[in-house]
Amino acid sequence: MDPREMTGAQALIKSLEMQRVEVMFGLPGGAILPVYDPIIDSSIRHILVRHEQGAGHMAQGYAQVTGRPGVAIVTSGPGATNIVTPLADAYMDSTPLVVITGQVATSSIGSDAFQESDTTGITMGITKHNWLVTDANDIPRVVAEAFHVATTGRPGPVLIDMPKDIAQASMEWYWPEPSDLDLPGYHPVTRGDPELVREAAEMMLAAERPVIYAGGGILKARASEGLRELSERTGIPVVTTLMARGCFPDSHPLCLGMPGMHGNYTAVTAMQRSDLLIALGSRFDDRVTGRVDAFAPEAKVIHVDIDPAEHHKVRRADVAIVGDCRLVIDELLMALDSLGLPHSDATRVGSGGTPSDAAPGAPAVPGSSAASFPRDRVDLWRAKLGEWQIRFPLVYAQTDAPGELKPQFVLETLRDATPDDTIVASGVGQHQMFASQWWKFDYPNTWINSGGLGTMGFAVPASIGAKVGRPDKMVWAVDGDGCFQMTAQELVTASSERIPVKIALLNNAYLGMVRQWQEMFYEERYSEVYLSPDLPDYVGWAESMGCIGIRVESPEEVGPAIDKANSIDDRPVVIDFRTDASEKVYPMVAAGASNDEIIVDPSLMRGDN
Amino acid sequence: MSAYGIDKRHHTLTVLVENKPGVLARVAGLFARRGYNIFSLAVAPSDDARFSRITIVVDVESAPLDQIVKQLDKLIPVVSITELAPSAARERELLLVTVEVSPETRGQVIQLVGVFEGKIIDVGHDRLTVMLAGSPTKVDDFEDLIRSYGIVELQRTGRVALPMLERSDDRSNLSAKVLGFANHTEKAG
The missing domain is CATH 3.40.50.1220 (TPP-binding domain)
Structure with missing residues (x-):
């Protein structure tokens, strides 16, 4: 047999290898089954996630710390729709991703077949570009185009939709030259006028x-x-x-x-x-x-x-x-x-x-000629x-009163107890703003968050992807209790793949940012924001997922808990910090207000008067 | 004035796109999700089989033209965009209309079609089907006048356009701005 003859699935995996892909995050299913077979023989590490959204956010975390495109692979229908959120997130934050989705056989497309969805249609507005492959001979060229588009110009996510029969069809292997790419409308400008x-x-x-x-x-x-x-x-x-x-x-x-x-x-x-x-x-x-x-x-x-x-x-x-x-x-x-x-x-x-x-x-500077x-x-x-x-510095006051562990105190202690080049991933909400405010970021690509889309649940999977991309660095996720409950199951992935991320869970038992807005702009009428500090039992949950779980309730426990977490390098750690729900993020400019109307911490205003 | 009249809000974009499945959906989807209004749209293969040409008349009150053009240009299958201001374009449109005629009005309709240089392309006992090609204003006028006879069915294609030709040597007064392939570097003002 001609060694160049192979299946579309083999060509796809070989094309990813040609793009020097080291790792991909995914979860198999019916329509993508043919593509999973050659993964067994590939040099590419596959990380089996527990939910396709996790695969997408892991690929984002990987991409953000390495600067290389993150790769995720999922099946058709629900697999594809579950990765829509990470695609939208990556599109907003210009993160290079290559997502491969299975699709029903070309003969079934449009027939409402089992696990069929119009994936290219659904993702048209949230990808830089996407491709539905209709000929196995196109696969190497499409993969090369996809990586080119994802990583050049303004980076962004791309998607390749791979029908099952195309993955099973045979083709003759080739690898395209840059001039073989068929992108007549794509010419990003890089040099300034x-x-x-x-x-x-x-x-x-x-x-x-x-x-x-x-x-x-x-x-x-x-x-x-x-x-x-x-x-x-x-x-x-x-x-x-x-x-x-x-x-x-x-x-x-x-x-x-x-x-x-x-x-x-x-x-x-x-x-x-x-x-x-x-x-x-x-x-x-x-x-x-x-x-x-x-x-x-x-x-x-x-x-x-x-x-x-x-x-x-x-x-x-x-x-x-x-x-x-x-x-x-x-x-x-x-x-x-x-x-x-x-x-x-x-x-x-x-x-x-x-x-x-x-x-x-x-x-003036001696010798300055710039008059x-x-x-x-x-x-x-x-x-x-x-x-x-x-x-007008950033301020907070940590007291000794029980139940008043301040999230800012936790973050300052964590910052001071970790290496300067620690990678921090965060979810979305108060904890994200506290982390951005109180951490000292002195190195590029050490802060990973969902900025544009504001995706709750981003932190846990993104931190896992970051640790995969930079195993040499310490990776902490700063998460809220609302966020954590959205994607925590990926800690099972982290435990089974031995990816030792650390999670600082700022558990204030509320959807904290929404609570803050209800307090400030809705006369303290709290509508559907209370969670619970104990339900779920975060320590028990962490341990059931193969992690070490630690609970911290008072300021003096913060440092020792972090030191213990930092000493563990063979499994993930979750610290359940019980923080003060009344703490608000300041300064704040209310939505729709002018930046001149910035509200600083009330204590600063009292100090002034 | 008819909704079809020349209007300063309406700019014509002729967009050269790759002739691949789904490209029209990408263009239409972009307009929908960014809240841009399409006034009319015509699509056909271009003289090069690899490309199609989409002629879009956009409402520049719904969004700045600059944004519409640049967002369109970001679509990977969009190869180039030519923007024609209303005063700088030769625009044509085709109208087909089936109109009711009685023995009394038949002659009037045929005469009107003659004045507008249209053609009668189908004849029934009490109906005529007329074809008329012309500038959008001319087509508007004809539509207004024929309406009183009783329109059974009417279809317009939407405009297609090419830039007006230069009549002087003054090349600085280009009537069309071509984007795509070119360096987009630009300055405000």
Whole structure:
């Protein structure tokens, strides 16, 4: 027999191997059965999940920490519909995923066959592209196209729908050259227009109150180093959005932290008062802008994004540059060179002090040839930011009273007890905001969360995928009790596959963020938000899934429990932290309000008066 | 004025797409999920069998044209998009109408068809079927006038369009903006 002759299923698996796929997350079923047979002989590790949604979120976690596309494989019908949520999530957060779904035989498509669903139709609006394979000979080309589309331009999820008869049909193996890809309408632009880049550089030098608004595109483009150089050379401070936490070190004196609905006062207000926003791979999400017509009213906008459709979508940009953030930042640095900006001024930026340490009106940098560069004025701006940082810090008060274990205290203790490059995955809600606020992210790709879609239950499977992608790193999931109940069964996957993730469950017995809104905006009328601290018994549940379960009820138990969890490396650990349900996330900008109406922690206002 | 009249809100996009199954669904689905209004839509294979051409008249009050074009261009099977402003396009549309005629009105209808340079393509005892091709305004006018005789059935194809040709050497005044394949880098203003 011709060694090149094989089944569609074999060709699919071989194509994945050609794409250097190391691991895929999935669960078999009728229509995908033929594809599961060659998996036995493949070099690709298959992780058997307990629910297809878990497969998708694991692939997302894997992709976010490795920068490589995550691969998930599920069957037709309910298998496909169960992975719709991760696809929508990955589409919102521009995560590269390749999802393979089984489909009923081509002769049955459209007949309402058993486990049939119109998968390409359902996922059309939540994938970057999808393919229904109708000829086994197309498989290698389609797989190559799928990986190309998922990983280039603005990354995103793609889906390949594989009918059962196509997987069983025979084909003659080949591997396509890049020129064989049939994508005549797909040509992402990666380099910025030099004229616009120069104009942007001039605006950066002329601004008095500039802010770099760094988004998830920095991480996707691996542009962290360039961003740091850009910020240090210009002295321009950086806010890092929820999707960009860690792309610029929180410990850096020019880092202002997270902006947005639950961003810190300085990051939010710096953008509001700014005269120049330099948006790099960010998209003016409503959670960042608040009321759009009141957002950063005095700011001109430079907007760098690889997706031209993001330009002017929410906020009109004065200079809109289409391109990859890493390449455009390099171009910006060269343009700044040619405009005479001196190289890094270590005495000011690298001193380790806060921006307020820089004396306003300090003499110009010796040897500076950038006569027009208003370094003094930017220093004044940074001094102002420093004042705000001192006046409006993030605060909470841990007391000794029983039943008042503060989630922020748990997170600070956890942060201080774990390595600096620990990967943190979170679900969606109060615990997510607390984690983003209180962790110190100093490394790129160490923070994984569901930013755009806001998918509860993301943390457990995403942390498992992250640990698979970076087994050398400690991985903690910070989860809420509402979220945990949505996807906790994947800890069975983690136990059986020996993936030692750790779960910090902030159990306040409520759907906490909804409770917070009902308290603040619905006159404390609590509607359907109470869960229970004891039902389920989280420790017993964790142990039944092969994990170590620990319960923590008071502040003094927090440290020892975390130390114990950190010492366990052969199975997952779940710590059930019983936290104070009355604790709210501050600061907060109410939905639809202007960012000028930021509500800080009440204790700060009392302190002021 | 008829709903079909030339309207500044209506821009014509001619979209070259890969000739593959499901492409029209992708285009229509994009309009539906992003809340863009389609005024009319015509699809047919192009002169190159690998591609089809979709002519979409969009309502730019439902969303900025810039957004509609860029979101369309993100669809992988969309190869290029030509945008034609209402004043810069040669637009044509085909109308088929079956109209009631009596011995008294038959002559009037035939005369009206003659004035509009239409054609009678089918004749019954008390009905005529008429074909008329022309600019959307001309087709509108004809539809208005024929209505009083009693329309049995009427179909319009939706517009197709090509850019108006240059009459001077002034190349800076291009009437059509072609997107796709090109660098999308652009500046506000």
